[in-house]
Amino acid sequence: MDGHYEVIVIGTGAGGGTLARHLAPSGKRILLLERGDWLPREPENWSTVDVFVDGRYISPDSWYDPKGKSFYQPQVHYFVGGATKLYGAALYRMRAEDFGELRHHDGISPAWPISYQDMEPYYTAAETMYQVHGARGEDPTDPPASAPYPHPAVSHEPRIQQLSDDLAAAGLHPFHAPCGILVDETNMPYSICVRCADCDGFPRTCRSQRTGSPSDRTAPCTWRTRRATPPPPSGCTTSSIRCWARSACTPATWLTGSRT
Numbered sequence: 022m023d024g025h026y027e028v029i030v031i032g033t034g035a036g037g038g039t040l041a042r043h044l045a046p047s048g049k050r051i052l053l054l055e056r057g058d059w060l061p062r063e064p065e066n067w068s069t070v071d072v073f074v075d076g077r078y079i080s081p082d083s084w085y086d087p088k089g090k091s092f093y094q095p096q097v098h099y100f101v102g103g104a105t106k107l108y109g110a111a112l113y114r115m116r117a118e119d120f121g122e123l124r125h126h127d128g129i130s131p132a133w134p135i136s137y138q139d140m141e142p143y144y145t146a147a148e149t150m151y152q153v154h155g156a157r158g159e160d161p162t163d164p165p166a167s168a169p170y171p172h173p174a175v176s177h178e179p180r181i182q183q184l185s186d187d188l189a190a191a192g193l194h195p196f197h198a199p200c201g202i203l204v205d206e207t208n209m210p211y212s213i214c215v216r217c218a219d220c221d222g223f224p225r226t227c228r229s230q231r232t233g234s235p236s237d238r239t240a241p242c243t244w245r246t247r248r249a250t251p252p253p254p255s256g257c258t259t260s261s262i263r264c265w266a267r268s269a270c271t272p273a274t275w276l277t278g279s280r281t
């Protein structure tokens with residue numbers, strides 16, 4: 022981990038990974054520091070009992086009160102990619118009013134120093150980066166957006182479609198959840214995502230991705246194959262982004278496809 026860096030990003034989840042990806046084309050020397058290891062690819066990745074009952078990929082960390090008593094298990098995931106290695110890829114924007122002062126059951130959440138309008142261009146950019154599928158305007162609570170979703174909404178399963186039709190007939194407003202998955206319903210034989218059942222909460226790769234996950238080497242700090250991964254920026258092989266994971270005695274070069 023020698024050398025000098027102009028930007029050091031701590032943590033490689035949705036926050037750190039997205040920031041690093043956004044900064045990559047700047048040509049700055051960027052270091053990603055990650056306390057976790059590479060998430061192992063193993064049969065337990067798809068085991069409901071291992072993943073959800075035994076919490077195989079959840080850190081045993083606790084939060085402690087001022088008296089040193091453990092009071093909460095925050096269920097964090099210390100891996101290259103953070104919780105985004107397991108997340109469900111539903112990518113909602115915050116509502117415009119979320120940025121203002123909000124009264125909750127337990128108290129008041131103060132207003133943010135920035136507004137939804139300030140964030141809007143970044144939401145649009147992120148939806149492009151994560152190839153979000155959705156139908157703008159369906160959700161009556163959706164905040165205003167400067168662009169349509171980059172991809173059409175993922176179609177409902179038959180039972181969900183029936184439910185959606187029934188809810189609409191009752192005067193309600195069901196909508197398609199915006200999803201950052203790599204599905205191409207117009208060309209399913211070539212679609213990366215095959216709409217399998219073990220997605221949200223299961224770590225890492227699709228079952229259909231039988232070989233090692235290339236996205237983990239080309240973009241180790243982000244997501245797995247069925248979920249949208251930011252494409253390498255042009256000229257990335259010369260941009261110097263390095264990801265230093267706990268077990269790696271040598272840094273892994275991000276986006277160049279090689280671990281050195």
Ligand SMILES: Cc1cc2nc3c(=O)[nH]c(=O)nc-3n(C[C@H](O)[C@H](O)[C@H](O)COP(=O)(O)OP(=O)(O)OC[C@H]3O[C@@H](n4cnc5c(N)ncnc54)[C@H](O)[C@@H]3O)c2cc1C
Pocket residue numbers: 031032033034035036037038054055056057097098099100101102103104105107108109110111112113221222223
């Ligand atoms: C099962 C599951 C499903 C989810 N589904 C969705 C969904 O569908 N849609 C949605 O919007 N959200 C979803 N979420 C929530 C979403 O995944 C998180 O909000 C998001 O990943 C948080 O990103 P982050 O970068 O803030 O944190 P994380 O992804 O947790 O990343 C933080 C990173 O920092 C590292 N780190 C921590 N401390 C240090 C340190 N001292 N030094 C170096 N590195 C450190 C951690 O190891 C980790 O890699 C889901 C979460 C889970 C667990």
